[in-house]
Amino acid sequence: MSLPRPPFTASPVQVWAVEDRAIQVIWGHLPEGPVTLEARGSSGGLNRPIGHVTEHHAGGPGLLELDALPPSTELTLELSWRGGTRTLTTRTDDPTPGDELFRFATISDVHLGAVHWGFLKTMIDRQAHLHDDPYPLRCGRAALAEAAAWGAQLLVIKGDLVQHRNTVNFNQAGLLIDEFPELPMLLIPGNHDVDLVESDMALPLLGQRQLAYTQSAAAEDVPGARVIVANSAIPGAGRGTLETGHEQILDLARCDRPVFVAVHHHFQRYGTMTHWPPGIGKAEADRFFRELHRANPRALVTSGHSHRNRQRLHHGVTFSEVGSTKDWPGVWGGYVVHEGGIRQTVRKTRAMVEWHEYSRGAVFGAWGLWSPGRPGERCFSLNWG
Ligand SMILES: [Fe+2]
Numbered sequence: 001m002s003l004p005r006p007p008f009t010a011s012p013v014q015v016w017a018v019e020d021r022a023i024q025v026i027w028g029h030l031p032e033g034p035v036t037l038e039a040r041g042s043s044g045g046l047n048r049p050i051g052h053v054t055e056h057h058a059g060g061p062g063l064l065e066l067d068a069l070p071p072s073t074e075l076t077l078e079l080s081w082r083g084g085t086r087t088l089t090t091r092t093d094d095p096t097p098g099d100e101l102f103r104f105a106t107i108s109d110v111h112l113g114a115v116h117w118g119f120l121k122t123m124i125d126r127q128a129h130l131h132d133d134p135y136p137l138r139c140g141r142a143a144l145a146e147a148a149a150w151g152a153q154l155l156v157i158k159g160d161l162v163q164h165r166n167t168v169n170f171n172q173a174g175l176l177i178d179e180f181p182e183l184p185m186l187l188i189p190g191n192h193d194v195d196l197v198e199s200d201m202a203l204p205l206l207g208q209r210q211l212a213y214t215q216s217a218a219a220e221d222v223p224g225a226r227v228i229v230a231n232s233a234i235p236g237a238g239r240g241t242l243e244t245g246h247e248q249i250l251d252l253a254r255c256d257r258p259v260f261v262a263v264h265h266h267f268q269r270y271g272t273m274t275h276w277p278p279g280i281g282k283a284e285a286d287r288f289f290r291e292l293h294r295a296n297p298r299a300l301v302t303s304g305h306s307h308r309n310r311q312r313l314h315h316g317v318t319f320s321e322v323g324s325t326k327d328w329p330g331v332w333g334g335y336v337v338h339e340g341g342i343r344q345t346v347r348k349t350r351a352m353v354e355w356h357e358y359s360r361g362a363v364f365g366a367w368g369l370w371s372p373g374r375p376g377e378r379c380f381s382l383n384w385g
């Protein structure tokens, strides 16, 4: 049984993720009943059916995905449900050069231990009575399960795993990690992981595998790339810095393979802070991107912290911010390493669409417009050339 509709307009039917071979279509409200997504592709003057999925929908928000689509193809998508249809158009992306070598995923800003959301902190989980576990844990679990099913062989947790530095929240983080014993993980702190709630508490080792927060920088070589993670958190502060890891990141980046660099804080584009929360200041960001580009021009840098999706070039380096796994849009990042490039996708978490659609109404509805970013900022491919 679906819950009453939130007191704001439902998010429209839209193409959320579009990749070279897959798409994800989402909606904020459809009635209970079968929902079908059909794709027709235009190439060589032909318009033919190339993908089809039907699922029973419980009512409310939801999503459907199609994969095994042809790349570089104009698509006409028809979403049909009991009493309605909607036609969308999009184009599958060009393929990333070379064979696929490896897949990994990121989550960020799970904020385990959080109990409310919104500008006035009045939004709470409307399905709490149906579950033993709180919604941030369910969001993290769902994202990890869906990323693993997608094929991720490594997970990078990009900080703010917990809402506050305390034993209860870290124990919950350990439980989440323990649910995925086969998935290797890298973990970096965010500002919430090192807040001053229990300021004398050292960051613990999490779960049965005793997963440690990276203190400066660390790297893991995977087929076709080097994954670098670095600590940008300052205990007790919202803003970030790479002071402790800057030189180490550059040393790790000087290698014969492309590098993926994950930090918690976003890099500020301008000298003054243009939006909340504060990130890594512009002067430090400029220096970092310039030196990273010199160290290795084949680099992709990504962050969390801003809880939004964005992408830009910063002194020659592509930098992406990926939204929160906990709240709208409720996503995880997927990365496909190819011989000649890397692809980023940002997928919405299927199992938590009810909460995510509801949490979209934060900041008097502005959050639903601010955080998603444009489609090309969520899903893109870098070719190393
Ligand atoms: Fe956060």
Ligand SMILES: [Fe+2]
Pocket (backbone or CB within 6 Å): 160, 190, 191, 192, 264, 304, 305, 306
């Ligand atoms: Fe943060």
